[in-house]
Amino acid sequence: MNSFFLYFKDPKVEQQYQISNQHSKRLSTFMCLSFGFIVAFIIKVVQSSHEKNNNGFILNLSMLIYLVVQLIFVWKNNQYLRLGIILLNHSVTIFFIAFEDRSGVDNQMAMLQGVNQMAATYLLVLTGEYIDGMITIIILQIFRILWGIFQSDGIQYSALVTSTMLILYINYYNYQYNKAKRSQYQLTLADTRWEDILKKLLLQQSYLILQFQEENLHFSVKQIRNCEKLFKTDEEAYAFLKQATNQNKIMQNVIYDLIREFKKNNQQTFNNTFLINFQKRIIRAEISIYQGDTPTILFLFKDFFNERKTNAKVVLYQYKQMLKLIVKILNRINQHTFCQNKYQSIQRKLIFIHLVQDIKNNIKLKKIQLNDFLNNAIKLHQNVKVNVQYNCSPSIETSINILQIVILQIFENIKSSQILIRTCYTKENKILCQFEGQFNLEKILKFKDYFETPFLLLFESYEIKNQTLEFIFPQSIDIPFSIY
Known part of the structure; x- marks a missing residue:
């Protein structure tokens, strides 16, 4: 929120605030006061006509027509509501000060009329935005002071000083009033978001909620749930932030950078997924930042804490499927002298099942020649015509069992009769592998x-x-642990 003009920096939040919290109240106030002024001026027109006061009749009728036109225009064009409130305030106040016909009006009635007009003026100021009210108060009060100086026979300096002080006091109160309204809305918005989020979290879900104190750059723990395998106390959670890393960067510094970017872009929410290294383990976490009075950070730990028990039915089913595949291979070999395509198809399915089962136990890291690795995959898919363009001979350290699964899936989902495989270096000297085809x-x-x-x-x-x-490989990956 802008500290001087009191508007939300996020345009969406500002628009939502204006529509949901202000527009309906402001429009109803404008309509009621406009209607009240119209009734008052209708009475004035009738009274001046009855008293045969031509000058008062013309002035009151002109003001009445203006108020009716303005009411109809703003009612049909709500986007000019704030401007309509400012003009209503200025026009009525200036009319009563400079053009009101006070002939035949005693001091008591004049005082009562002035009090009514001031009450309506301040009600319009409170209904509008702070910047609108500030402009209205300053202009009208300066107009009153100048009018009093030029129209009075003698000057009361105490009245001038009091009027000047009132400009400051009323603006200060109007500032605090609007700031409180907007702060309350901001807190309500943040609370509503967190209520929606927490309702969606299962009781078994693991998460950590932090708040960031910008004054001393300090994190405070608000809530911990189901994180016993990482940390149990607030102190251990702080240690986690200082020891866990993402891409060799401490998570505490990662969050600092995210909050800095978050505030720089005037965002209201931020969500992203990170792979966090901690004590030779990998943790997949979703990190969300929400802006209330202070940035609030939610760590939602995915998958890592869910204990996976062996499902006997699944194991038995996979075992039976494996036996069926082996039987099919034996039958093909026994019945046909040449069935290479069918044999390779079954062979690939067996390899795929073996690889999927293998990565659930551990990840195998190995340094390989990428081109040779691709050539071995091509041999398993002789039914597809493959053209290769090896523009480099890259060596990479990777998880061979996972990479085999990825390559097998690509080949199994080829729709064209031929494809092109290309390896090369990018401008940043990264290893690029491309597959072109259908x-x-x-x-x-x-x-x-x-x-x-x-x-x-x-x-x-x-x-x-x-x-x-297109796939870009890192030179190596460091995974001295198991994902599953």
Whole structure:
């Protein structure tokens, strides 16, 4: 929130505040006061006509027409409501000060009329925004002071000083009033968001909630749930922030940078997924930042803490499927002298099942020649014509069992009769591997979503397009632990 003009820096929040909390109240106040002034001026027009006061009749009728036109215009064009409130305040006040016909009006009635007009003026100021009220108060009070100086026979300096002080006092009160309204709305908005978030969290879900104190750059722990395998107390949670890393950067510093970027862009919310290294383990965590009075950070730990028990039914089913595949291979070999394509198809399925089971136990890191690795995959898919363009001979350290699964899935979802495989270096000297051809993108994307964490581990970046699959490899990955 801007500290001087009192508006939210996020345009969406400002618009939501104006529409949901202010517009309806402001419009009803404007309509009621406009209608009240119209009734008052109708009475004035009738009274001046009855008293045959031509000058008063013309002035009151002119003001009445103006008020009716303004009311109709603003009612049909709500976007000019704030301007309509300012003009209503100025026009009525200036009319009563400079053009009101006071002939035949005694001091008591004049005082009562002045009090009514001042009450309506201040009600309009409170209804409007702070900046609108500040402009209205300053201009009208200066007009009153100048009018009093030029129209009075003698000057009362105490009245001038009091009027000047009133400008400051009323503006200060109006500032505090609008600041309190906006702060309350901001807190309500933050509380509502957190209520929605926490309702969606299962009791078994593991999460950590922090608040960031900007004055002393300090984190305070607000809530911990189901994080016993990482930390149990607030002190251990602070230690986690200082020891855990993301891309060789301490998580505490990562969060500092996120908050800095978050406030720089005037965001209201931030969400992202990180792979966190902690005590030779990898943790997939979703980090969210929400802006209330102070930035609030939610660590939502995914998958890592869910204990996975062996499902006997699943194991038995996979075992039976494996036996069926082996039987099919033996039958093919016994019945046909040449059935290479069928044999390779079954062989690939067996390899795939073996690899999926293997990565659930451990991740195998090995330094490989990428081109040789691709050539071995091509041998398993002789039904597809493959053209290769190896523009470099890259050596990478990677998880071979996960990479084998990815390559097998790409080949299994080829729709064209031939593809092109290219390896080269990018401008940043990164290792790039491209597959060009027709692919079943729907299945590849489903596979990518299911194996999201392995994709994040294997590739520095990747792009899956209609006819091109691009993967950029890091030089090596450091995973001295098991994901599952």
